[in-house]
Amino acid sequence: xxxxxxxxxxxxxxxxxxxxxxxxxxxxxxxxxxxxxxxxxxxxxxxxxxxxxxxxxxxxxxxxxxxxxxxxxxxxxxxxxxxxxxxxxxxxxxxxxxxxxxxxxxxxxxxxxxxxxxxxxxxxxxxxxxxxxxxxxxxxxxxxxxxxxxxxxxxxxxxxxxxxxxxxxxxxxxxxxxxxxxxxxxxxxxxxxxxxxxxxxxxxxxxxxxxxxxxxxxxxxxxxxxxxxxxxxxxxxxxxxxxxxxxxxxxxxxxxxxxxxxxxxxxxxxxxxxxxxxxxxxxxxxxxxxxxxxxxxxxxxxxxxxxxxxxxxxxxxxxxxxxxxxxxxxxxxxxxxxxxxxxxxxxxxxxxxxxxxxxxxxxxxxxxxxxxxxxxxxxxxxxxxxxxxxxxxxxxxxxxxxxxxxxxxxxxxxxxxxxxxxxxxxxxx
Numbered sequence: 001x002x003x004x005x006x007x008x009x010x011x012x013x014x015x016x017x018x019x020x021x022x023x024x025x026x027x028x029x030x031x032x033x034x035x036x037x038x039x040x041x042x043x044x045x046x047x048x049x050x051x052x053x054x055x056x057x058x059x060x061x062x063x064x065x066x067x068x069x070x071x072x073x074x075x076x077x078x079x080x081x082x083x084x085x086x087x088x089x090x091x092x093x094x095x096x097x098x099x100x101x102x103x104x105x106x107x108x109x110x111x112x113x114x115x116x117x118x119x120x121x122x123x124x125x126x127x128x129x130x131x132x133x134x135x136x137x138x139x140x141x142x143x144x145x146x147x148x149x150x151x152x153x154x155x156x157x158x159x160x161x162x163x164x165x166x167x168x169x170x171x172x173x174x175x176x177x178x179x180x181x182x183x184x185x186x187x188x189x190x191x192x193x194x195x196x197x198x199x200x201x202x203x204x205x206x207x208x209x210x211x212x213x214x215x216x217x218x219x220x221x222x223x224x225x226x227x228x229x230x231x232x233x234x235x236x237x238x239x240x241x242x243x244x245x246x247x248x249x250x251x252x253x254x255x256x257x258x259x260x261x262x263x264x265x266x267x268x269x270x271x272x273x274x275x276x277x278x279x280x281x282x283x284x285x286x287x288x289x290x291x292x293x294x295x296x297x298x299x300x301x302x303x304x305x306x307x308x309x310x311x312x313x314x315x316x317x318x319x320x321x322x323x324x325x326x327x328x329x330x331x332x333x334x335x336x337x338x339x340x341x342x343x344x345x346x347x348x349x350x351x352x353x354x355x356x357x358x359x360x361x362x363x364x365x366x367x368x369x370x371x372x373x374x375x376x377x378x379x380x381x382x383x384x385x386x387x388x389x390x391x392x393x394x395x396x397x398x399x400x401x402x403x404x405x406x407x408x409x410x411x412x413x414x415x416x417x418x419x420x421x422x423x424x425x426x427x428x429x
Contacts, residue, residue: 036187038161070121077126078364093123098188129367137201148286204356225365238369246377260324289344303403305338310396
């Protein structure tokens with residue numbers, strides 16, 4: 001008897017990426033964005049030091065002030081996205097980012113440098129919110145998978161931009177620094193041209209009516225995230241989870257130098273491990289957050305990962321070069337998986353809790369979690385490094401408590417009739 005074997009073939013890439021042509025085009029925009037950002041962010045502090053002649057304290061204050069100003073970018077971008085077509089808002093942020101960078105070339109005056117940096121920080125911080133909003137609208141129930149692909153592409157772009165910056169920094173001339181800045185600015189102009197070719201994704205009905213309305217204001221006021229205590233509490237918990245960024249980027253290098261016997265050269269290797277793991281696993285892991293309830297259940301594994309990661313940091317300081325290297329690599333790997341799991345829960349649940357009539361405003365407020373962490377997180381983790389090994393288990397316990405609180409809050413919100421979300425499954429390709 002002959003046996004017929006049916007072979008399944010993977011669909012082409014264009015069918016595996018949610019969002020159709022517009023979705024793929026916006027992924028290219030994200031890739032270019034991170035290439036340009038990788039060029040400039042690596043050299044930003046050195047540009048202000050060697051080209052504009054600022055002192056160390058001035059550079060630190062400039063970065064802190066621009067970061068503080070950027071906190072307002074997320075809610076402002078979300079609010080604008082509820083009132084105007086999303087694609088136009090995205091293009092405006094790209095053009096503003098380009099203008100702010102070109103303006104830096106025109107002056108060495110410190111107040112103006114602070115002003116231009118702060119102006120550029122506003123659309124920069126708004127970008128994450130607008131990207132999430134675009135993914136929610138263009139990819140629909142596949143939004144988590146789309147965001148995972150976007151994050152993978154962005155990491156590749158960041159790596160490529162960083163390599164380009166390293167080549168320019170090896171030259172170290174004023175022209176080389178200015179070339180990096182101009183390269184980043186030009187990337188935003190290219191992005192704006194590509195974004196203009198993207199169709200406007202369908203907005204939730206209530207938001208679409210509000211954006212298109214030219215008559216009298218509706219009698220029913222849209223939902224206000226600033227009066228939604230539950231959502232504000234959820235956002236505060238998100239800010240705590242986003243500490244994984246500061247732990248990986250700030251605390252690990254400092255911890256290696258000040259508390260362990262590991263070689264200093266391990267720090268950039270851990271950054272490479274982080275990026276490689278995100279590229280390899282962010283998309284496959286996204287299937288575990290394919291529904292809102294599934295994303296909520298990830299809080300348990302997330303808490304466990306934080307416990308293991310923080311304990312590994314404590315162990316790394318117990319003595320011995322081999323133990324330190326092993327523990328630090330373990331911490332970097334585990335905390336990277338915690339970062340990816342949290343990213344999945346954050347994408348899905350923040351969109352699920354945002355009502356249709358104020359989706360942009362809610363996601364804008366949620367964006368404050370990451371913006372605030374970028375400003376306050378480095379200060380907190382630097383204090384933890386100074387406190388010594390026993391500080392890490394306390395941080396781990398705090399993160400576990402935060403995960404439990406978030407789980408209860410989200411479960412309660414999803415049982416409320418006005419906020420319940422139908423379960424949708426991400427298609428497996």
